[in-house]
Amino acid sequence: MTTLTDPPKATFRLSMLLYDTRYRSTTIQIIVLIAFMLGAAWLLNNVRVNLALAGKDFNFGFLQQVSNFDIGQRLIEYSSTSTYGRATIIGLLNTLLIAVMGCFAATVVGVAVGILRLSPNWVISRLMAVYVEMFRNVPILLWILLIMGVLSESLPQPKDFRGENPTASMSMFDSVAVTNRGIYIPEPLFSKGLGDIPVFWNSFEISLDLMAILAVLFAGLLIGKLIKTRAMQIQAATGVLPKTGLIRLALVVIPVLLVLWILGFHLGYPALKGFNFQGGTRLGNPLLALWIALSLYTAAFIAEIVRAGIMAISKGQSEAASALGLRPNKIMNLVILPQAMRVIIPPLISQYLNLTKNSSLAVAVGYADITSTLGNTTLNQTGRELEAILLLMGCYLAISLIVSTVMNAYNERTKLRER
Secondary structure, eight states, X not given: OOOOOOOOOOOOOTTHHHHOHHHHHHHHHHHHXXXXXXXXXXXHHHHHHHHHHTTOOOOOGGGGSBOOOOOSSOSSOOOTTSBHHHHHHHHHHHHHHHXXXXXXXXXXXXXXXXXXXXXXXXXXXXXXXXXXXXXXXXXXXXXXXXXXXXXXHHSOOGGGGOSSSXXXXXXXXXXXXXXXXXXXXXXXXXXXXXXXXXXXXXXXXXXXXXXXXXXXXXXXXXXXXXXXXXXXXXXXXHSOOOOOHHHHHHHHHHHHHHHHHHXXXXXXXXXXXXXXXXXXEEEEHHHHHHHHHHHHXXXXXXXHHHHHHHHTSOHHHHHHHHHTTOOHHHHIIIIIHHHHHXXXXXXXXXXXXXXXXXXXXXXXXXXXXXXXXXXXXXXXXXXXXXXXXHHHHHHHHHHHHHHHHHHXXXXXXXXXXXX
């Protein structure tokens, strides 16, 4: 009679960490991690020793010191007696402003140009091709300087608006003034405002008026989305889609208008006083030049991304939609673009990140972004090179991660679900 016995178990040996495939990958990862940590420890120690030799320490106390410099374009109150921390927040807000404005404008222009590049009209498609090649192959810094020069030299001076026979006049019912110093537009004001809440050790204020408006707007959008979801459920059950467009629009518009009326909303118009316009909101030439240049430059790349995404969709999709009687614009909006977005979104994220980082070129035209305030003026005045650069890198890293997270979440929602 034959008996079966289990094979003897192999004993563990140190050589198995390198020669056994079960342990090799883990061993290599641990070795690389230890080497990285040793390298980081050596670098940090080297920084500590060099700072001690230079008679410096590592702290961010300089953010509480008086800045002694002014900032022209700003979203919140600031003066030369404010702290470096407040100046840094001003620069961060200016960077976020140009990033949001640039991404929005670049997306609108890029999508339009990308679609027009595929137009059967030869003239239109060639003109769009010229635009794309012209902006893609010229450095963005040159476009910023060129547009800045055009705005400064071609627009009228404030003095041209003065006199009995002025050579320039305000537009839009005398509410907007376009000058070589910037564009002055009406400013939103509240006669019964709720005030501000100071945060971050009184270095920044949050407007309660803005928070109230955003809260009401968000609530209206949320309720409107719930109504739309309910309408889709009714359509799935009965085949009839209830008309909810006007109701959803009223839920958003009417509450916001009511809040604005309660807060005493009114507009402050710019007026020529002395040698310049006073009042209103000023969009300086540096902001306009940077916005236009970044938008048009990035739009050229987005146009190619959109064109590639549309071309990736099978022609059978558009032919089937056309056979159902859909018009070309409906085919593009309802059939082609929703499918092309799955191809467009990943490279589009990179263009948004590039636009945000390219905004650091604002120093060339004097726009006070985070690089100009923190990485230039503050760094030079305080001598805190390491702290300023680390803060600057952290700000750009945080902005990039937020943009990537939002766009990746949208990409996750729109991707195909396999069963």
